[in-house]
Amino acid sequence: MERIVYFDNNATTRVAPEVRNAMMPFFDELYGNPSSMHAFGGQIASHLLKAREEVAAFLNCSPEEIIFTSCATESDNAAIRGTAEYFGHETKIITTAVEHPAVLKPCRRLKAQGHSVVELPVNSIGQLNLDNLRDELKGTKNALVSIMWANNETGTVFPIEQIADICKEYGAIFHTDAVQVAGKIPVDVKKVPVDMLSMSGHKFHAPKGIGLMYIRKGTKLKPFILGGHQESGRRAGTENMPYIVGLAKACELARLGMADEAIKLTSMRDRLEAGILARCPNVRINGDTEHRLPNTLNVSFEYIEGEAIAYHLSDLGICISTGSACASGSLDPSHVIRAMGVPFIAVHGSVRFSLSRYNTDDDVDYVLEKLPPVIKNLRALSPFGPETDPTTFK
Numbered sequence: 001m002e003r004i005v006y007f008d009n010n011a012t013t014r015v016a017p018e019v020r021n022a023m024m025p026f027f028d029e030l031y032g033n034p035s036s037m038h039a040f041g042g043q044i045a046s047h048l049l050k051a052r053e054e055v056a057a058f059l060n061c062s063p064e065e066i067i068f069t070s071c072a073t074e075s076d077n078a079a080i081r082g083t084a085e086y087f088g089h090e091t092k093i094i095t096t097a098v099e100h101p102a103v104l105k106p107c108r109r110l111k112a113q114g115h116s117v118v119e120l121p122v123n124s125i126g127q128l129n130l131d132n133l134r135d136e137l138k139g140t141k142n143a144l145v146s147i148m149w150a151n152n153e154t155g156t157v158f159p160i161e162q163i164a165d166i167c168k169e170y171g172a173i174f175h176t177d178a179v180q181v182a183g184k185i186p187v188d189v190k191k192v193p194v195d196m197l198s199m200s201g202h203k204f205h206a207p208k209g210i211g212l213m214y215i216r217k218g219t220k221l222k223p224f225i226l227g228g229h230q231e232s233g234r235r236a237g238t239e240n241m242p243y244i245v246g247l248a249k250a251c252e253l254a255r256l257g258m259a260d261e262a263i264k265l266t267s268m269r270d271r272l273e274a275g276i277l278a279r280c281p282n283v284r285i286n287g288d289t290e291h292r293l294p295n296t297l298n299v300s301f302e303y304i305e306g307e308a309i310a311y312h313l314s315d316l317g318i319c320i321s322t323g324s325a326c327a328s329g330s331l332d333p334s335h336v337i338r339a340m341g342v343p344f345i346a347v348h349g350s351v352r353f354s355l356s357r358y359n360t361d362d363d364v365d366y367v368l369e370k371l372p373p374v375i376k377n378l379r380a381l382s383p384f385g386p387e388t389d390p391t392t393f394k
């Protein structure tokens, strides 16, 4: 294979060398348990505190409000199921139709168990009508709102500050899945008063297997994993020190480098988008292009299958995805693209390009060279085309 161009960074990212180096001593000489009473354990506990302080600086909260978890799926489940367990069937849960399965599935499980659960619709650019949120919150007691900060498939950024204000106005608890914004746009929980927030290390250059929750002081929640006293009794289990230290390093790198990185990512992404639009006919950009993550581009190539595009590009060393990584493998069109009402001729042909700090302009040029012939060849084989009667597919 000539080369690898990795444009699938919303699925996972490469571990930064600085992160790996920070982790290594915790596999070797610094292997103690931070809960042990001896001085060696105390030394590890001080590293744990330092890591918690670094993550807290990244989110602008206090260290006690940070809980380390195994991944964002755990954080999302802990926030949603922990709140529902605390308030019982009095909880009304409001989420959106375009959440990651890590939010949608626990919400749907709770619905099957008799909780009141609402999934708010989105419009054709993937945005919410906030009046729908207000209507659903009217007259509620102990409502939990779980709305993602930015969408993993389209990069659409929700107006999270306004959503947080509405939740405050109605006394609702607000959880946000902030997995895709980590390291891409600033997250300040003093400016955006969320009650709970989920993040995942592997989406911003820490390893897989480490996540975090921000839980505002005083938030009512039953612990999701029971056992020891770790993480202020909110999440039991001996702390995964190498990965926690790695996550903290990734937060530090993001805190220091995010502003410059966002400019570079936006420039590469916009060049990729403009290049595709100039070279390929019958293309539509999915999502809200005004409020979008700097690294994400979701494109529908009409009349062909996204899976076929991803497959052919993979042979050329180009890594992209269709739908979310968790949903790919199924041939069903993405629930996010469907929720936006993208027409049939485009819904199956949607693919996501997601960039990172390790991509270069050369990578963009390579994709712009290899992609158009793939699209042309697949279109030549497709039974559909501009002449297809769209009413055939009702």
Ligand code: PLP
Pocket: 010, 011, 070, 071, 072, 073, 074, 100, 102, 148, 151, 152, 177, 179, 180, 199, 200, 201, 211, 324, 325, 326
């Ligand atoms: N939430 C969003 C928006 C995601 O994109 C992902 C991963 O794709 C997750 C949650 C799950 O993260 P993790 O792999 O850490 O469980």
